[in-house]
Amino acid sequence: MHVTKPKIRLFVNEPFRAGALLALGSGQSHYLSHVMRCRAGDAVAVFNGSDGQWRAEVQDMGKKSVTLLLRDQMEKQKSSPDIWLAFAPIKNKTELVVEKATELGASALLTVFTRHAVVRSVNMDKLQAHAIEAAEQCERHDVPRIEQYKDLGALLSAWPQGRILLYADESGAGEDLKTMLPQLPKSSYAILIGPEGGFAAEEQHILRQAAFVRPFCMGPRILRADTAAVAALACVQAWLGDWQEKPHFEAAG
């Protein structure tokens, strides 16, 4: 029997077991009933960040809530590589960075308010919702964790031992990626991208002092902060992440 893969894919933050019922929240219920116009019996793929990807079936199209019946596991859990992205929120583009970094497989997104940052607050719930939506669309089995740090000092003082912070140093002082990436030791990694206005002099100073920080540069042109985040994450994923693996979905013909 050929079973086609469900077209709809949802993140549901509940434990999974065959035969269990999942009562969806109002957003996902609305999406299934009014946007996708699902009916009872329709297939939906679901993931919860730890149990892989499961096949579920619309059980009940309630007026306020849709219930799914969990059938069976389609794919074993495949977690994203342990690569973090730390970045200063960018005016009108923070959501874009969250979306792109999720697609590119970052496991955690750390927002940091730097001295020259224009944006002074972010809506964490909204960012998490963007990350979930991007994860649903890119076939990830997990959703990046999102954290907020009030300034660079707070980020660096809470820095976990053994994780190397690759710092996009726009002064050009760091190594280029072609030289740096093949020489990096086996470790866990994070990337740090500054705000539109760049890091302040004292921030650059603390970054250069920290033993776990490794500065790098991305060539002669000025990159916008969102471009820099995507570009750096792509190079680091290609070298240190999981880009040597093949897609686990069926590509459209």
Place this chain on the structure above:
Amino acid sequence: MHVTKPKIRLFVNEPFRAGALLALGSGQSHYLSHVMRCRAGDAVAVFNGSDGQWRAEVQDMGKKSVTLLLRDQMEKQKSSPDIWLAFAPIKNKTELVVEKATELGASALLTVFTRHAVVRSVNMDKLQAHAIEAAEQCERHDVPRIEQYKDLGALLSAWPQGRILLYADESGAGEDLKTMLPQLPKSSYAILIGPEGGFAAEEQHILRQAAFVRPFCMGPRILRADTAAVAALACVQAWLGDWQEKPHFEAAG
């Protein structure tokens, strides 16, 4: 004498020589007079794609047109690496790809209408204007050339001898970038990114038949077309382009 670098930077498609006058078009004139509120004597940096970067001075704030007086060359011409990006225009995001690819240093942008593409026409003047604006902001000395191809056959049949086309094959059939990039021969290169819906089966077939095409893959997740363009261009620039050079501007402190 310490001469600060002008904050305003404009592309002016005219030959440069010291003492010459440049009559700006209505868009740039409006920008200088009404957006930047310049006055006679203000410094402006200008580039034309071949003569490097020059210092100019506002000579006359005419009602309809601003005239600049060319002073002297500040930086010698530095052309972007000979790396092209060919891509299917993407709904609401074609301008974004043009902007990002310009920042990332692509020397030519080739739009190709593929079988599954949603977008069926592009405004070439508007795309060129976006490329100019991005070039002005990222300190490039040149603006990428933009070309349009009616379909993949037209692109491939006009393909220049000796240029390798790196094709982002979403089926996962290609090499991964970490394996491929260090092994590529000295050559000129282009990257090909498909549309949202992927390439059609017959398009995949012609791509696999062409001797100058080299497929690659970018890991297990589905990337949106615009993310894929930025990610691939970043990796290729880091390896084959000019990312080993330092910024030629003074970074903000």
